[in-house]
Amino acid sequence: MIVKRQAIKLIFGAGALMLVGQLLMLRLLRPPVPFRLEPVSQFVNVTAAIPLPIILLDRAVLTQLSDMCPFCNLQHPVAFASLYKHIHEVQSLQSVLDASGFKSTILLNTLPVEPAAPKVVRDVPTGFLIAKDGVVIHLVLLHERADSYWWFGAVQSDFGIKQKLLDFGLPGHAPTLDIMIDEGAVDRFKGVLVEVQGLNLMVPSSINLYLEQRSSDHFIECSHSRAAAFFDEFGDDDSSEALKFKHKAWKLLTTAKQVLDQLNIPFWLSSGTCLGYYRQCDLITYSKDVDLGIMASDYSTNLIPEFQKRGFKLKHVFGRINDSFEISFVYDDLKLDLFFFYREGNSIWNGGTQAKSGLKFK
Template identity: 45%
Template structure:
């Protein structure tokens, strides 16, 4: 009898424990499920309103897109949109002020609290983008949605603004329970090549996503954008005048065509490059090509070197003028297209610094040009979407010193740069390999 009572006691105790565990589980899961329900209802309503106004809305939330790839590969059917970060991030294309006003009105009628942030005080005035143009929406009914506005730029790419370009941004984000750190996009200005999208159903909601998700996520990590300083350029031309002679205008036009062609070929190969040396100085100082520079200069990290670079240029009408150095030391290529020269400098790491090499062909002397470490940003240069060092002024001052604003028409590449250093000599027996000069 005692044994039977003990069994009953164990069963009752086990049942009580199981009930407590199930109750705890329900308590833990119930708010989570409720959040998902509210989330999907709000996203569905937001997408439906956008569709009725003929606005194409893209899902760009990194967690959602990655989860979508995983679900697709594993053939699972769990809630995909529920993986979105807080706030959930979407993108649409800006189609004018009239559509923006109508969009706000319809969202408010559907119970959304809506705030529009504007490009009120940008670091530099964007070329072709109006001051006070909308740059994003913050929406909330039950959950927060961050809708980023892509603007089409003259260089045929999409640009988005920086949240901090609106002085109200911090306080408005705070009113939504957010901080600048919460935002996935718009901590800085950004630029994207136009990408294809495809219509998919996420949790029974029809949404657009980038067709190549992996590339989009990769591009997002390197999308930071800076604007050319047109105020500085105006000051430069007021101080030093502008060469508008036929020869100067002809050179600038031909140099632009050379840079555009180089961009096309390197973009095709997936090789990152940036404006360097005199071309970068012209961009930073006067938002233009320096007419007396006589060549175009670009930089490439040696880690991005590809054996396909030279054949690609030669196959498209370029001629090799010289090959200096080796891939692992001081590589520099000079190519010509007609009468113009394209210099490609390869950059190497050395502790806290980066450097590119130089070689004097008649003596075998080696030089290095030392720069503080820098990162790369997109910019628009004469309607071309190209990269420049984000820390542009430090890069320029390393090369040209503190007096970079003053034009210098006489320049000795071995002694004039502020950052040039002697770097030994190439052994005579290596000259045939490391100093190849062509007519």
């Protein structure tokens, strides 16, 4: 009798597993529900009436903009953005949307990745989730940082994000959002008005450049707590000479970035300049130079001429392109060192040459 009961349990268990498998298979084979454009159209009309400037940032839509129906197969919340400086209009938007049958909730930067992040980004609104008739719209707020880029927060920095996502029918543990999975930053860009499936929408004027930036947009806030500890122990050089160096160095960095971006050459802060960022969120004023790193494989023969066009004077070139290559320029009495890095197996190395002695280091 016991054996018979166990056999029956096994049969029922196997049947249940087969049923679950069949249901999952049917779900996978079921064609996706077509994206409903009406709520997006209503959202765009409401923002235009306020008026609140918005721009389409959804990569899935932007990459198919030339298609007849770029929204049709969208399976995640459609991403738009507005500037945080329009926050008063954004708050008006929420009340108007609520009156128009939309559901909305605000996203806040209550738990920033860097606890000692600047006050300008702590506890501030970073975006909104907006929904109607099963369509979810993700409105991102772009915050102006420094003079040249926009910062956006991470959804996980909102203390109550899990429940907010669930309330909008989104997975609470792995949000299917196009943007704000991590903190990010993009260079400021201009928009252009285009017609998309009957809607007049602003999109980035250079979609390819925007998409390229989004592929490496992860923003890492420097450790302001570490910097504070450093300055508490060693003090901060606020002499006129130090301030003059910083001004020149930032100007040099800005111009160098423009040249390398134009050449499509990725780069990073290297050596003493990287140490300054890591240790004190600033430049090391006694270093008197700026250091950048570049993969040797990204070198372009146009690099030196383009820097010279922008006012950089070539100081010296050490090594060869395939071994310990290094280029130095002078710009407004400051030296810029470009160190080239090489991939070797699982390691990356760079070489250096001592200017006076000619000694090489690896």
